[in-house]
Amino acid sequence: MAVTGAASGVGALLTERLAASEEVKQVVAIDERRGECAEAEWHILDVRDPAIADRLRGADVVVHLALDLDLETDAAARTAYNVRGTQTVLTAAAAAGVHRVVLCTSTMVYGALPDNELPLSEDAELRATAEATGVGDLLEIERLARRAPRAHPGLNVTVVRPAVLVGGTDTALTRYFESPRLLVVAGSRPAWQFCHVDDLCSALEYAVLEKVDGELAVGCDGWLEQEEVEELSGIRRMELPSAVALGAAARLHRIGLTPSPAGDLAYTMYPWVVSGSRLHDAGWRPAYTNEEVLAQLLDEVSGRHTVAGRRLGRKDATAAGAAGATVALLGAAAVVRRARKVRRRI
Numbered sequence: 001m002a003v004t005g006a007a008s009g010v011g012a013l014l015t016e017r018l019a020a021s022e023e024v025k026q027v028v029a030i031d032e033r034r035g036e037c038a039e040a041e042w043h044i045l046d047v048r049d050p051a052i053a054d055r056l057r058g059a060d061v062v063v064h065l066a067l068d069l070d071l072e073t074d075a076a077a078r079t080a081y082n083v084r085g086t087q088t089v090l091t092a093a094a095a096a097g098v099h100r101v102v103l104c105t106s107t108m109v110y111g112a113l114p115d116n117e118l119p120l121s122e123d124a125e126l127r128a129t130a131e132a133t134g135v136g137d138l139l140e141i142e143r144l145a146r147r148a149p150r151a152h153p154g155l156n157v158t159v160v161r162p163a164v165l166v167g168g169t170d171t172a173l174t175r176y177f178e179s180p181r182l183l184v185v186a187g188s189r190p191a192w193q194f195c196h197v198d199d200l201c202s203a204l205e206y207a208v209l210e211k212v213d214g215e216l217a218v219g220c221d222g223w224l225e226q227e228e229v230e231e232l233s234g235i236r237r238m239e240l241p242s243a244v245a246l247g248a249a250a251r252l253h254r255i256g257l258t259p260s261p262a263g264d265l266a267y268t269m270y271p272w273v274v275s276g277s278r279l280h281d282a283g284w285r286p287a288y289t290n291e292e293v294l295a296q297l298l299d300e301v302s303g304r305h306t307v308a309g310r311r312l313g314r315k316d317a318t319a320a321g322a323a324g325a326t327v328a329l330l331g332a333a334a335v336v337r338r339a340r341k342v343r344r345r346i
Helices: 009-019 052-056 073-097 135-151 172-178 197-208 226-233 244-252 262-268 277-283 289-300 314-322 327-330 333-345
Strands: 002-004 030-033 042-045 061-064 100-104 156-162 164-166 181-183 194-196 213-219 236-241
Touching: 002 009, 002 052, 009 135, 009 197, 030 052, 042 073, 052 073, 061 073, 073 100, 073 135, 100 197, 135 156, 156 262, 156 277, 164 289, 172 181, 172 262, 172 289, 181 226, 181 262, 194 197, 194 289, 197 213, 197 277, 213 277, 226 289, 236 244, 244 262, 289 333
Parallel strands: 002 030, 002 061, 030 042, 061 100, 100 156, 156 213, 164 194, 181 236
Antiparallel strands: none
């Protein structure tokens, strides 16, 4: 079997896990640099290179994890890499005789909407839009996954969708917990479901070993209400009207002061919890609870200071903590002054 994006993050963890499994004969690891797993057979190349087909020959299953979801990456470059990379891997896998490709997106593709059921079924309609960071790329990957079996008869595609991923990750949703106050939009009803990276890797292994297929959601059982999150985290809320919160987020992103577009806020406003029934029916169970994963996340982000998706230095963070609600949302007095200067220059 083969893993792309094998040198870091989830790809590195999965490569180590599969290399140690008695049920996997050989792991082919593909990335733009060599990783640390000595037991894998390494190939150094860009996943957009059609030559990847030669590296996949002999593999039964390919897990494609070479995705760029970095908040700081240029959006156009990120989309070009993610979509083209997935297209190339699917085409190369079919050409190489691979019978299964496992893709990884996110439960964000279901969309965060006020009328979502709690929890959503895994076959619920994907109602997300491209307004949040990276979600447009994930939706396109989902479309490629659905088209691939028709374009390449005999190729099976499994899609794994983790909830808010925790464990060495940096996303708009993990940065939410780096804020001096937890922003709560008035009238919203957030529901938090997390996924530990170890649980994601074990779910991916289930897919690799063909214990389950189709479209799979993975995460902790159940969810946490906003009040539970605040009690467990010890971070007080900052409640603002929707127009104020969304308007400020949109303005700051438009002038380049924050990496998070206003669309990211929807995922802190409305539920997008998924049942994960297909994995459960196959015998898989998460090793972590939502409470345990939140505790790990809080430990990981300790000492970091973020407001409106923007990381702050220590001096800015002190100012944000002392500021009022509006200033806190905008990211501290220094950020607001800078925003005003930029707007005057535009």
